[in-house]
Amino acid sequence: MSATTPEAAQPTFARHPLRLTLNGQDRQLEVLPWTTLLDLLREQLDLIGTKKGCDHGQCGACTVLLNGKRVNACLTLAVMCDGSELTTIEGLATGDELHPMQQAFIKHDAFQCGYCTPGQICSAVGLVNEGRAHTPDEIRELMSGNLCRCGAYSNIRDAIEEALPACRQPGQGGGR
Structure with a gap:
């Protein structure tokens, strides 16, 4: 019987390409299929202005603008945003001028x-x-x-x- 390392026993999952315009900047990313938009913003892109409140779409703390419309980032899969324009609280101001x-x-x-x-x-x-x-x-x-x-x-x-x-x-x- 051969021993396997823990790494060898771990399954690998395909990452999906994601391109979007985030706060006015074109971005090309790769995400796991179950990554929420909220987790992408906070954990991978370090945009922590968008808050994780309930993580169930009930509080609105994670609201961002997807193609100008309000969405709960905790309920939106990142892969659903491919080709979209996304604005977070960090992207509302223009330079030093607040929205x-x-x-x-x-x-x-x-x-x-x-x-x-x-x-x-x-x-x-x-x-x-x-x-x-x-x-x-x-x-x-x-x-x-x-x-x-x-x-x-x-x-x-x-x-x-x-x-x-x-x-x-x-x-x-x-x-x-």
């Missing part, structure tokens, strides 16, 4: 601990991109997938409401 939504969140103190803030901001930019949210009630409803443990909801709504006109200007969307 209008980021500026409004600061002005309205729309965060407490800050853990949910990247997902809240990306979700808010996404709802602007969708052309929705014209009233405070619509903002509240359309942001209901993003939870804030600290309860800063009224400040978040106020920030979004103020930022809407500036965000609707050309060049201020979440896609590049």
Whole structure:
């Protein structure tokens, strides 16, 4: 009977090519088929602004913009993003100039601990991109997938409401 090393007993899995535009930069990567977009961002690309909250799509802390639309990165397989444009919280600002939504969140103190803030901001930019949210009630409803443990909801709504006109200007969307 021959002895096998632990390495020899381990199966190998094919990595899949993935090309996407990430925060304005073309990227070519290889990922395992079960890698979530969230794990790709945080563990392989060191983009830690996108948070892992529930890992079940219930809290919105991992919200990013895929082709300008809001998605929960914890529920999205990275291979599904091939050929897409992806914007994370790190990609919203232009150089040293914050995105209008980021500026409004600061002005309205729309965060407490800050853990949910990247997902809240990306979700808010996404709802602007969708052309929705014209009233405070619509903002509240359309942001209901993003939870804030600290309860800063009224400040978040106020920030979004103020930022809407500036965000609707050309060049201020979440896609590049």
